[in-house]
Amino acid sequence: MQQEVVLAMLAKEPSHGYQLRGRLRQALGPLGDAMNDGQVYVTLTRLEKAGLVESQPAAGLPDRPDRKVYVLTAAGHQRVAGWLSEVSWPRPDLTEFHLKLIAAAAAGLADPLSIVDAQRRELLRRLRDAQRAAMGEPDDSAAGLLLEGIVLRLQADLRWLEACERKWTPRRNRS
Amino acid sequence: MNDAGASVLRARGLRKEYGRGENLVRAVDDVDLDVASGETVAVTGPSGCGKSTLLHLLGGLDRPSGGQLWLAGQRLDQMGERGLARMRRDCVGFVFQAFHLMDELTAVENVELPALLAGRSPRAARRRATALLERVGLGDRARFLPSALSGGQRQRVALARALVSEPAVILADEPTGNLDSQSTLDVLRLFEKLHAAGQTLVIVTHDSRIAATADRLISMRDGAFVDETRLTGGTSGSLGALAGLTGPGEREG
Numbered sequence: 001m002q003q004e005v006v007l008a009m010l011a012k013e014p015s016h017g018y019q020l021r022g023r024l025r026q027a028l029g030p031l032g033d034a035m036n037d038g039q040v041y042v043t044l045t046r047l048e049k050a051g052l053v054e055s056q057p058a059a060g061l062p063d064r065p066d067r068k069v070y071v072l073t074a075a076g077h078q079r080v081a082g083w084l085s086e087v088s089w090p091r092p093d094l095t096e097f098h099l100k101l102i103a104a105a106a107a108g109l110a111d112p113l114s115i116v117d118a119q120r121r122e123l124l125r126r127l128r129d130a131q132r133a134a135m136g137e138p139d140d141s142a143a144g145l146l147l148e149g150i151v152l153r154l155q156a157d158l159r160w161l162e163a164c165e166r167k168w169t170p171r172r173n174r175s
Numbered sequence: 176m177n178d179a180g181a182s183v184l185r186a187r188g189l190r191k192e193y194g195r196g197e198n199l200v201r202a203v204d205d206v207d208l209d210v211a212s213g214e215t216v217a218v219t220g221p222s223g224c225g226k227s228t229l230l231h232l233l234g235g236l237d238r239p240s241g242g243q244l245w246l247a248g249q250r251l252d253q254m255g256e257r258g259l260a261r262m263r264r265d266c267v268g269f270v271f272q273a274f275h276l277m278d279e280l281t282a283v284e285n286v287e288l289p290a291l292l293a294g295r296s297p298r299a300a301r302r303r304a305t306a307l308l309e310r311v312g313l314g315d316r317a318r319f320l321p322s323a324l325s326g327g328q329r330q331r332v333a334l335a336r337a338l339v340s341e342p343a344v345i346l347a348d349e350p351t352g353n354l355d356s357q358s359t360l361d362v363l364r365l366f367e368k369l370h371a372a373g374q375t376l377v378i379v380t381h382d383s384r385i386a387a388t389a390d391r392l393i394s395m396r397d398g399a400f401v402d403e404t405r406l407t408g409g410t411s412g413s414l415g416a417l418a419g420l421t422g423p424g425e426r427e428g
Contacts, residue, residue, distance in 0.1 A: 117394065117402040127387035128406050135364050139357075148356070151384065158383040166221055169396060 002096060004083040006043045007052060007072065008103030011080050014056075014071040017041050027102045031095070044070055052076035084110045087122040094160070101168060112168040120161050127154040182245070183344050183375045184210040184233055189242035191228050191398075202228040204398035205242070210344065215366070215376040217386040220395035226379045227348055229395070233377060234267045234346045235259045247343040264293055268337025268345040272352035274329045276321040276336075283308060283317040286336045293340060300339075307335040311365055327358025334365060344375045351382050363388055 009015075009023050021040050025032045047053045053076050055068040072080070084104050097119070101112040130150045137144035191203040202225040210216050218226045231237035232244065235251055244251040247266045254262065263269075276285050287304035291297065308317050311331040313324075321329050330350060337345050351359040359382070366388055370376060378385055386392050387406065394402040 113401070120394070121392075121402075121404045124383065124387050124392060124404065125406055127383060131363070131384060131387055135360065135367060155383050162221060162381070165396075169221075 003043055003047055003050075003052075004079065005096065005099045005103070006040060007047060007076050008080045008083065008100065008107065008109075010053060010070055010072050011077065011103065011107035011109055014069050016058075016067075016069055017044055020044075020070075023106070024099075027099055028095070047076070052079055080107075080109065084115060085118070087119055098164075101164060105168070113165065116161055116164050116168065120158065123154055123158050123161070127151065127158070130154060181212055182209045183212050183214075183247060184208060184377065185243075185245040186233070187243045189229075189232060189244055190240045191225070191232055191237065192240045201225075201398045203232060203239070206398075206400055208233075208393075208400075210375060210377060212375055213370075213373045214391065215370045215378070215389045216391045216393065217389035218377070218379045218393045218395055219381055219383075219386050222381070224395040225398040226395050228398075230346050230348050230377065230379045233344075234269060235263050236269075264289065265340055266343045268334075268340065268342035270330070270333050270337050270345060270347035270350045272349035274321070274326075274333045274353075276329055276332060278321055281318050281320055282313060282324065282332045282335075285321070285332055286339055289336060290339045303339060304335070307338055308332070310338075310368075311335045312361075325358065326354050327361050330354060330358070330362055331365060334362070334369075338369075338374075344377060345369070347376065347378045347380075349380055349382070350378065351380070351385055359384060 005024075006020060009020050015023075017040050021035075021037060024035060024040070028035070044053065044055075048055055048070075052073055053070045054073055055070050058067045058069060080103075084100060101115060104110040104115055105112050130147055134144055134147040134151060137147065186206055186208040189203055189206040189208070190201065193200045193202060204225070206229065218229065220226050228237065232239050233246070235246065235254075239252050242252065246262060249258075249262060249266075251259070251262065277288070280288065283301065283304050286307055287297075287300040290300035290303055295303070305314070305317060308314050311334055313328060313331055313335070316324060316328060316332075321332070324332065330353075334345075334350075337347075351362055354362060363384060366376065366378070366385070370388075370390075376389075378389065380386055389406060392404045392406055393400050394404075
């Protein structure tokens with residue numbers, strides 16, 4: 001489980017580990033089934049060691065990880081803010097981006113649409129570069145084929161961003 | 176020139192509304208736009224965001240509900256029907272998704288038609304049309320009917336026709352919407368060529384490949400501009416990373 005995802009899910013409010021797990025389950029649906037329950041606690045422990053979260057034992061209960069309430073530290077907040085504004089490609093992790101939008105919206109840290117816009121700007125710049133290179137190749141060029149693959153992959157990502165945009169656009173001005 | 180300065184197109188507070196009361200739809204909602212001479216601007220957005228309506232307003236095909244609009248230095252929003260028709264003929268070249276060629280006319284006859292309607296002599300019109308077909312790479316197809324041409328070739332004929340009046344701006348609405356990958360690339364190359372020759376272009380599209388060829392990209396949602404990106408400059412040296420040849424800084428998974 002990626003550390004930033006857990007951190008961002010925690011940005012909404014101090015939470016128990018099982019609450020975080022529930023939020024991830026909800027965000028991932030059937031894809032979350034593959035998630036090991038222990039992963040969240042392993043990640044939380046690492047984050048605590050790194051000083052990005054703090055835990056408070058719940059009053060009157062034994063000191064076990066599943067009883068603790070976890071809170072972001074200032075350093076944790078900073079890490080989340082950095083992660084939200086970072087644009088990831090060419091290793092696009094769809095799940096990471098998806099969770100980024102959900103976490104940003106839940107914690108009110110950033111407008112998901114502005115994250116989508118930033119990602120689109122980056123992908124379009126890359127598409128422009130790849131396409132210029134493709135247009136410079138003769139029709140029978142072998143390199144042109146590789147460039148076409150890159151162009152198609154970027155197009156697919158951009159189409160998915162359109163779907164993200166539709167999903168996160170608040171309904172207004174329209175029936 | 177005049178108060179529109181060097182902008183080929185200028186809009187201020189441009190609006191187009193349909194319906195009223197509860198059913199009021201703001202198809203174009205308070206848009207400000209400046210398109211400089213020689214610039215390629217792409218407008219993208221989900222279907223229904225108002226981008227085609229905007230293009231129709233910019234080309235004088237439709238009248239705004241409010242706001243101000245200049246094309247080639249002329250105030251369009253206050254112009255009479257006859258003036259608008261003249262502006263469309265002399266200053267705008269339209270390119271549509273469905274080509275809109277006349278089926279019973281050959282390629283060269285389609286291209287020369289607007290020049291003939293504008294009162295050019297048949298010889299001058301034919302000369303210009305022939306030169307433009309050469310320019311779009313279809314010199315050897317001048318006598319073909321549209322039905323004998325591929326989709327990409329038809330769109331290139333439509334582009335030649337749009338250029339025949341030496342318009343101040345080409346307005347294109349989903350120009351690659353009906354084309355396959357190779358034909359799209361041919362049309363993109365042509366747009367690049369026009370851009371290099373200083374032609375001003377405004378392209379409405381949701382084809383990201385076209386959008387990526389623009390100098391400037393405007394995203395529309397619900398009739399309004401929500402994001403604007405300058406694509407020039409860009410990410411030099413990233414192509415190797417895209418092909419997986421150079422690592423962009425490995426991260427732990």
